[in-house]
Amino acid sequence: MSSSFGSRFRVTLFGESHGPAIGAVIEGVTPGLHLEEGYIRAYCARRLARGAYSTARREPDLPHIVSGAVDGVACGTPLTVVIENTSTRSGDYGPQSQIARPGHADYTGHLRYGGFNDVRGGGHFSGRLTAPLVYAGAVASLMLRQRGIAIGAHAAEIAGVTDTPFDPVSVGPREFDALHSRDFPVLDPAVGEGMQAAIAAARADCDSVGGVVECAVTGLPAGVGDPFFDTLESRLAYLLFAIPAVKGVEFGAGFSAARMRGSESNDPFVSEGGKIRTSRNAAGGIQGGISNGMPLLFRAAFKPTPSIAKPQQTVNFVTGEALTAEIRGRHDPCIVPRAAVCVEAAAAIALADLLG
Ligand SMILES: Cc1cc2nc3c(=O)[nH]c(=O)nc-3n(C[C@H](O)[C@H](O)[C@H](O)COP(=O)(O)O)c2cc1C
Ligand SMILES: C=C(O[C@@H]1CC(C(=O)O)=C[C@@H](OP(=O)(O)O)[C@H]1O)C(=O)O
Structure with missing residues (x-):
């Protein structure tokens, strides 16, 4: 059984998409942390279904805290959050x-x-379980924010339509704030229109599309991560692959590094005002599994949503009978x-656990 992750910041997810509720038990929250309601609400709202490009299942996903906080301040004991499922249609x-x-x-x-x-x-396999994951991510982000660490992600690609990538050297909270204020998480809103049109076309064809999320972390100090099994990449990838439908993860130049020469892939070191940096960032801020003080950069590939209305060949797995699924x-x-x-959220949880 493994619906729990982490040792210093530990998250346990529970529930099913059509049960009464889903939720999380979060351990390792800093005692006295102010669980800023406005911040957490806005953070979780970014996961809510909206527009024509999301499921028609709409729920407010209000978090009910049942342990670990008094008057919005964390006790440091297990923080338990419950989110009701209020729009199930199990007849489907x-x-x-x-x-x-x-x-x-x-x-x-x-x-299994x-x-x-x-x-x-x-x-329990449903993407719905990302509601409590995101709540835990919001709490982790509040803890990271106290250390000056900020995280932002955008839809870098959907159905082949690409957004402006993050600048690997200068990306920072300014871009994150802009993204966090938008309904559709792209740096270039015109690109977002194209992405939405591609999603609408797939939906009209009873089909679905996938894409890539690019994420950056700034303010992470140099020196975080350990060879061999606790590399920063391993810890982040472990969490990222927990998100349903993630099929690939790459750091920095990632798979494109396989087609570079060493002279392109190596980031030259420079010393600026007594601080060592790199003038490029193909490494995505990680060398030898350890942060080097540059922005962390990684990308997660999402497959197209599996449940589509287009007829598909399958079987009844109890009787073995061949069927066409609609x-x-x-x-x-x-x-x-x-x-x-x-x-x-996955990145915030991984980093909160690493930093303790
Ligand atoms: C936020 C979110 C929403 C999702 N919505 C749907 C959905 O509406 N329909 C669906 O079939 N899969 C959806 N998924 C993906 C499935 O949960 C996932 O593909 C399935 O559990 C199988 O896991 P795998 O793709 O990682 O192998 C969603 C995933 C996430 C993260
Ligand atoms: C409800 C959410 O996403 C659900 C994720 C999901 C799946 O198979 O992963 C299937 C759909 O749910 P259902 O078929 O139960 O209506 C989505 O709506 C959510 O993310 O909050």
């Missing part, structure tokens, strides 16, 4: 409960839990716009 899953939705976790979940898993809405329900035609904050 009744007749298809034994049908393996291509791309979803119905079949593997059935194998001997058929006792809650299949409604993907149960999936009903309220699904995101693209996960990426809502997932940018999930990537920020």
